[in-house]
Amino acid sequence: MNKVQNNKAWFLVLPVFLLVAFSAIVPLMTVVNYSVQDIFDQNNAYFVGVEWYKEILNDPRLQDSLARQFMFSFTVLLIEVPLGIAVALMMPTRGWTASLTLIVLALPLLIPWNVVGTIWQIFARGDIGLLGYVINALGIDYNYTNNPIDAWATVLLMDVWHWTSLIALLCYSGLRAIPDAYYQAARIDRASSWSIFKFIQLPKLKGVLIIGILLRFMDSFMIYTEPFVLTGGGPGNSTTFLSQTLTKMAIGQFDIGPAAAFSIIYFLIVLLVSWLFFTTITHLDKDKTKEQSYD
Amino acid sequence: MAEIHLKGLAHSYIGNPQISSDYAIHEMDHVWQQGGAYALLGPSGCGKSTLLNLISGLIKPSHGSVLFDGVEVNNTSTQDRNIAQVFQFPVIYDSMTVYDNLAFPLRNMKVDRETIDKKVKEVAKTLDLTEILSRKANNLSADEKQKISMGRGLVRDDVSAILFDEPLTVIDPNLKWKLRRKLKQIHERYNITMVYVTHDQLEASTFANKIALMYEGKIVQFGTPRELFEEPNHTFVGFFIGSPGMNFISVEKEIVDGQLVFSFDGINFPLSQEQSDLLDNAQSHNLKIGIRPEFIQLSRVEHPESLPCKIVHTEDLGTYKILTVEVGKQQLKVRLGEDQQTPQENAFVTFPHQWVKTYVDEYLVTPSTGDSNNE
Numbered sequence: 226m227n228k229v230q231n232n233k234a235w236f237l238v239l240p241v242f243l244l245v246a247f248s249a250i251v252p253l254m255t256v257v258n259y260s261v262q263d264i265f266d267q268n269n270a271y272f273v274g275v276e277w278y279k280e281i282l283n284d285p286r287l288q289d290s291l292a293r294q295f296m297f298s299f300t301v302l303l304i305e306v307p308l309g310i311a312v313a314l315m316m317p318t319r320g321w322t323a324s325l326t327l328i329v330l331a332l333p334l335l336i337p338w339n340v341v342g343t344i345w346q347i348f349a350r351g352d353i354g355l356l357g358y359v360i361n362a363l364g365i366d367y368n369y370t371n372n373p374i375d376a377w378a379t380v381l382l383m384d385v386w387h388w389t390s391l392i393a394l395l396c397y398s399g400l401r402a403i404p405d406a407y408y409q410a411a412r413i414d415r416a417s418s419w420s421i422f423k424f425i426q427l428p429k430l431k432g433v434l435i436i437g438i439l440l441r442f443m444d445s446f447m448i449y450t451e452p453f454v455l456t457g458g459g460p461g462n463s464t465t466f467l468s469q470t471l472t473k474m475a476i477g478q479f480d481i482g483p484a485a486a487f488s489i490i491y492f493l494i495v496l497l498v499s500w501l502f503f504t505t506i507t508h509l510d511k512d513k514t515k516e517q518s519y520d
Numbered sequence: 521m522a523e524i525h526l527k528g529l530a531h532s533y534i535g536n537p538q539i540s541s542d543y544a545i546h547e548m549d550h551v552w553q554q555g556g557a558y559a560l561l562g563p564s565g566c567g568k569s570t571l572l573n574l575i576s577g578l579i580k581p582s583h584g585s586v587l588f589d590g591v592e593v594n595n596t597s598t599q600d601r602n603i604a605q606v607f608q609f610p611v612i613y614d615s616m617t618v619y620d621n622l623a624f625p626l627r628n629m630k631v632d633r634e635t636i637d638k639k640v641k642e643v644a645k646t647l648d649l650t651e652i653l654s655r656k657a658n659n660l661s662a663d664e665k666q667k668i669s670m671g672r673g674l675v676r677d678d679v680s681a682i683l684f685d686e687p688l689t690v691i692d693p694n695l696k697w698k699l700r701r702k703l704k705q706i707h708e709r710y711n712i713t714m715v716y717v718t719h720d721q722l723e724a725s726t727f728a729n730k731i732a733l734m735y736e737g738k739i740v741q742f743g744t745p746r747e748l749f750e751e752p753n754h755t756f757v758g759f760f761i762g763s764p765g766m767n768f769i770s771v772e773k774e775i776v777d778g779q780l781v782f783s784f785d786g787i788n789f790p791l792s793q794e795q796s797d798l799l800d801n802a803q804s805h806n807l808k809i810g811i812r813p814e815f816i817q818l819s820r821v822e823h824p825e826s827l828p829c830k831i832v833h834t835e836d837l838g839t840y841k842i843l844t845v846e847v848g849k850q851q852l853k854v855r856l857g858e859d860q861q862t863p864q865e866n867a868f869v870t871f872p873h874q875w876v877k878t879y880v881d882e883y884l885v886t887p888s889t890g891d892s893n894n895e
Contacts, residue, residue, distance in 0.1 A: 404609065404611075406607040406609060407611050409576075409578050409605065409607070410672075412598045413598055413599070413603060413604060413605050413625075414625040415599045415625060416624070420628065424613045424615060424616065424624075425613065427615075428613070428614045429614070
């Protein structure tokens with residue numbers, strides 16, 4: 226067959242290129258564009274290079290909220306992942322109780338985020354909220370609008386309530402995919418329940434857990450609505466996370482340049498952490514067998 | 521090391537079984553002797569796996585009991601029955617190395633390190649796994665994984681029996697015979713009772729000294745592969761064993777000219793006096809005559825006791841031929857060697873008396889058993 230010598234095939238990629246360009250590249254490049262300029266009005270824009278980046282990285286507001294953000298995401302993962310696995314392990318596997326548990330667990334995931342914030346804003350109030358009232362009635366001084374620790378606890382509790390189901394449901398489906406023969410073989414091998422968890426269930430859950438942890442990391446790292454509705458970032462700045470700081474800067478103060486630089490840094494952090502996590506996990510297996518894998 | 525006795529064993533998955541079809545396993549008495557290599561053969565859904573799980577204790581029998589060396593183990597858990605089981609799909613602990621996989625059962629039993637090491641290396645040698653002991657079990661091929669599953673049963677000294685539940689299903693055909701031979705070697709070396717579940721008669725007869733053929737929750741025949749082939753106890757055995765299965769012809773008792781004959785489609789089936797007496801003594805009207813395709817003789821010329829037939833179809837399978845012939849309205853299969861001449865269209869079939877089997881109510885009747893060969 227004669228080989229056709231032209232590059233027409235490139236045109237076939239064009240639609241996808243255009244789609245990606247308008248959905249991702251162009252908006253992102255706009256932000257990059259703003260982040261390297263100081264703009265006064267339509268006719269007065271000056272190129273400033275990496276000045277905004279320098280300023281932003283030295284901004285204590287950003288540093289503080291970045292620290293808070295990492296603290297928050299880390300704590301959330303630390304609670305939600307083990308809790309989700311535990312819930313999944315305890316869930317009934319058949320009968321109507323199984324369906325009921327699934328529905329109940331799925332409910333928090335179906336509630337709009339600002340509604341979740343509102344629910345907890347009311348639920349945790351000391352005067353009219355059930356949770357706040359009960360805690361105060363128990364003799365514990367609890368007020369999430371005044372006390373930073375109470376505010377943190379409430380935001381964490383809200384997020385755990387909202388998102389543990391996701392990990393639980395993912396793990397539940399992962400657990401159901403393990404054939405019975407594994408459990409039977411383990412019984413024959415006299416494995417303890419802990420060994421079954423460690424050597425059968427956990428390795429088989431690895432795939433769904435990677436997805437779950439990534440999703441939870443990205444979502445919690447970008448959390449905005451719920452704490453904004455619940456605490457408004459307060460008291461003080463104690464529950465002001467990255468996206469809220471960014472919004473204040475970009476929309477509140479209209480500092481487009483620094484806000485754009487901030488956005489890029491924010492985006493790169495999420496990308497970097499997710500990439501690091503994913504490659505580390507997927508390489509854990511390969512590295513050990515690299516020198517031996519000849520098949 | 522144990523003899524496994526199934527005493528009055530029956531099982532139903534339904535809480536309160538009423539009719540016969542509620543039972544997955546019908547009441548049976550059966551003994552698997554210590555050190556035997558047995559196959560449990562039967563079609564899908566006949567209860568093979570259920571029976572195996574009853575022995576290993578993964579299922580509790582609803583009726584009767586399982587005895588190991590005369591001791592009832594109905595309420596003994598799988599862990600304490602000292603049974604190893606190899607499943608249809610290889611079960612390995614993904615995150616462990618091959619070595620750790622093999623050592624796992626011993627570690628769970630708190631065996632000391634040196635013994636574990638010695639045992640694991642010995643078993644690895646038997647199974648040709650020595651080379652890959654340090655590799656992760658996850659990245660191995662199916663047959664290697666299956667060998668590991670087997671190995672986990674062999675490392676334990678206390679194992680009384682190894683049960684195989686169609687272990688070669690996922691293995692490549694060219695590796696199947698290798699693994700099967702390995703199984704035989706292991707059996708000879710360790711002298712462990714082995715029960716091998718399969719639906720493949722070739723696998724069963726190459727592995728086992730004795731085959732238990734299951735049908736609808738019952739063991740219909742227990743014997744050597746040869747016995748199952750030559751003396752099928754039940755029409756199902758005749759049909760299931762052999763390729764193609766046994767030919768069966770329903771016959772009716774008639775008196776023609778004062779003579780007792782057994783006929784089908786108006787043709788008298790040539791029987792010996794003894795066989796004729798056996799069928800004559802039967803109370804039932806469900807009378808069948810069976811003969812293996814291998815034993816039917818085909819000829820172009822008429823012989824005494826031969827019946828005319830028409831050749832409908834010839835299938836050449838290389839080393840042998842399978843002919844479909846029509847006698848009356850009955851279609852029979854005849855198996856001929858490659859070198860044997862195939863007659864065209866019309867021929868005569870002869871049924872040698874020693875290979876003609878008589879069945880009453882689907883069960884074989886022979887002079888020694890009379891009419892009462894109902895197990």
